[in-house]
Every structure is written in C-alpha cells, then in structure tokens.
Amino acid sequence: MPRQQRHKIRLRADVVDAVPDEPIAVVAVGAGSGRSEVVGALLGTPGRLLDLPETSYLVVKHAPRRQSTAHLPGARQPQPYPPAAAGSGSRPTRPPRRVELVAPDPLLRHFTLVDTPDTATLGVAGTRILLDAVDRGGAMLFVLAADQAPSPIELELLTEAARGAAAVFFAVTPAADGGWAAPTAPDPLFDAATTAVEAHRANVTAAVPALAGAPWFAVDPAATDTAYLRRALVEWAGAEGLRRASLNPPVPPGAARTVRVAPRAHESDWARRLDEAVRAGDHLVRQRLSVELANVHLRVVEEIVFGAGYAGLPAALDRELHALSLRAAAEGDAAVDQVIHDTLSHVLGGSPDEGVRRRVVSAVRRGFAEDPAARDLARVFLVTATGGVAVLPGAEAVAALAAYPSEVGPPVLPAIGVGLSGGCYLHWRNPRTADPDAARSWAQRAIRAVELELLRETTRRFDAVARGLTALLVEAVDHGILLA
Secondary structure (H helix, E strand, O other), X not given: OOHHHOOOEEEOOOOEEEOOOOOOEEEEEOOOOOHHHHHHHHOOOOOOOOOOOOOOEEEEEEOOOOEEEEEOOOOOOOEXXXXXXXXXXXXXXXXXXXXXXXXXXXXXXXXEEEEOOOHHHOHHHHHHHHHHHHHHHEEEEEEEEOOOOOOHHHHHHHHHHHHOOOEEEEEEEOOOOOOOOOOOOOOOOOOHHHHHXXXXXXXXXXXXXXXXXXXXXXXXXXXXXXXXXXXXXXXXXXXXXXHHHHHOOOXXXXXXXXXXXXXXXXXXXXXXXXXXXXXXXXXXXXXXXXXXXXXXXXXXXXXXXXXXXXXXXXXXXXXXXXXXXXXXXXXXXXXXXXXXXXXXXXXXXXXXXXXXXXXXXXXXXXXXXXXXXXXXXXXXXXXXXXXXXXXEEOHHHHHOOOOOOOOOOXXXXXXXXXXXXXXXXXXXXXXXXXXXXXXXXXXXXXXXXXXXXXXXXXXXXXXXXXXXXXXXHHHHHHHOEOOO
16 A cells, blocks of 8 residues: 555544645755755755754744744743743753744745754664655755765755655756855866756666656845745645645545455354464564664764764664664554455455545544553653653653654654654763763663563554454454454
8 A cells, every 4th residue: 555545544433534635745865065054045045044053953834923833852832942041041952853843934825944963974773764764755855065975875855755656856056156066077068056966967877777857946135036946846846736636535435335354254253363463563573673773872882983973872872773663653544454454355355445544543543542552552661760761651751852844644643753852962061070981882772672662562552453443343243344
C-alpha cells in the first residue's frame, strides 16, 4: 500500500471522519550556501528569518500575526522564542528540536517552509530525520553557492531523495564575494549566473541522473529576487494538493457496506493465527530496534572519540534517539498493518479493501480508550542526566519532540518519542564533571535504559492491538458480519 494511502483516515462508530493530508511543505537543504537567506528571501526578508541553534529546524507557517515559539523535549507547551535573556531563569537548558514561526505572507497559504540544519552536521541519523521531513512535506529545495561543489554526503542525500516521491528544486546563490564564478564553469559569455547554474546542473546530473529533469534557479537572497522560484513552488504545491486529494478520498469505496465473514470463519482457528502474527511482529520489531540501538551506540562512541568529544555528546545522542523514534514508529506501523491485513484476509475470506481496513483501524483505536492497559500509549522516553529514563505521557509531549511536526496520526499506534532532557546538556557542558571515559560509560548506560523501555513499550503496544483486534473479530465471527 503506498505511503500516501496510509496514515490518513480514522473512523467513528458510524461516521467516516476524514483526517487532513500531511501539510505540503518545501524543505530547504544545504551547507553554508545561503540556504537560510533563500528561505528569508522567499518571504521578502533579506537575511535570516531567525537565528537558531545549529541543530534546530525552523518551520514557517501561515497565520494572521507573526509569532515564534520553540518546542523542546520535556515541555508539553511551546516556549517563547527567542528565549529570555540569560539569568532570567527561563532560558532553556537545551536547544529546541524545532522553532515554529507563523507569519502572514501569502506564499505560506500554499505550503509550509522548513529550514534545516547544515548538511555537514547531519550524520547518519540527521540525514534520516531530514529525509523523513522531505518525504512527508513533498519537496526539497537544495541550495548551493556558486563556488561550492556538492559534498559526497550531499550527493548521497540527493540520491536518496531522488528514489522517493518528493519533488526536488535547486537554487544557486552567489559566492561569498558576491560573484557567480563556479569551480568548473567556463568564462561566461553573457550571464554569469546562468553559466553557474548550468555548470552545477551538469555536475549534479552526472552524479545523480534521476534528477536530470529537476528545475534550477539562480537566486540572489540579498535582492530577494525569487519570483521565478516562487512561481514554480506555488505551481508544484497546487498539483501536489490535487494528487494527495485523489489518494485520500474522504469516504473510500465500500466504507459503509455490509461486510460478511467467511462461511467457516468460526472453525478457522483465526485467534491462534492472530496471536502468532502479533508475537512474530513484536519479535521482529524488537529485534530490529535492538540492532539499531547497537549501531547508535557505535556512532555515539565514534563521535566522542573522533568527533566533538564529550561536549558534543548530548547533541549527537539526541539526534540519534530522534531518528530511532522515527524508526520505531515506522517499524511498528508496518508490522501492525501486516497483522491487520493478514488477520482480516483470513476471517473475511479475502483481502480487505481500503474502506474495510479503515473501519477496523478505527475500531481498534477506539478500543485503546476502553482498555486500562492500553492508556497513555502516546508517550515520551526522556533520558536524564543520571543516564536513566523518565516517561512523559501525552500526545502534546510527543509533539514537542518533532523536528517537522505531523498533523496526521499513525494508522493504529499512537505517537512515541525519545530524546534528551535539558539536564543532560547542562551536565556535559561542565568540563569539571565530564571526560571522554565518563562520556562513553554514561552513553552506554543511557542507551541501555532506552532499549529496555522501548522494547517493553513495543510489546505493550502489540498486546493492546491484539486485544482490540480480538474483541472486534470475536463479535464479527459471532454475528457473521463486521460490526465496526
């Protein structure tokens, strides 16, 4: 099933209730290339819209009045941004994962703008987080300075983006000296900016042939000359909105029809098959998360020893845990989708269509509210300065951890998040209480604590799905029809 057709609809008992598509967004990417200035120029502002920590995302949306807020792990409510002056007692102890800016610019009625951290700082985990934002937003705006060649990391990022469904746009900006001379470009005969664009287009296309048809633009942020780029992005957003609407009809065919179970469903041993499928899905997800956590540990130790040292440990581990939470959500969603599909196919005697699947998903989600053991499935696991894990329940707490927020919940499982508390940042900023050996020991202890909590939570979630699906199908088999 295409990604765009999942994560879209949940139902009440007798009403098809459409959930909006993911917000359409253009995600700006680049390294030291005037990326943030291009984002500002698109909104008619010379220079950056806001000064951010290097690890934070800036998400710019439309609203009648300009306002900016920071979203920090551990805080259920957004905080004012920029933060209060040092010494006031309200300055955050850790950088926000995202800052949201709302502004009245008409361009933001068409799409959200997202400014990302410098690509040179991303690493493996940061690249995964960025690609998740691009995948959900729908478009990447790759910004490159005239005198700057794409790095191997950026070419790999572009290759991954080309494999997905997102659109890719390119913008070439002037060099630091204000000129347009490109490293491999010939002397321009007429227009230096056009010559630079064509030289970069040839280089990128040679490395990533799948992007041969991507549009390129010369943009001087200082002049806020973005008319052609704005027009292209608006045209894309209009087409993308129509495409998403066609993939996500408010009422899928057959959503309210009578669905009968298979003639001999009561003799089919479906309950045992469901139990086996749930256990297999739980085991597979737990196994994959354990392997990923081992890789996280290796990358964090490498950062301590060969990278930024113990001072860079909080940012590195927080980025890794952010990517891990995205992985956990994706793995859980995929496994549960498979369990539901296989079980329904067995009980109904054939593969369920989209309308039936949505009805069942809604019924299982409603069952969570009535199941005492399944309450507070939306929760955050926050690493503390001692290397332990604190648990914060609630969708608001989870939403604060997103670099690029989603307005669409998962098909069955509520959201989950993992991150570092502000106390971790305070601890590792103090050289008197930290050293590389202590950092490695602390990281190992923290990652192990996250693993125990996350694997326990994975099993709890699968058990909740099993109970909800069993209750639904027992009634269906007893009555001969799907009652959801």
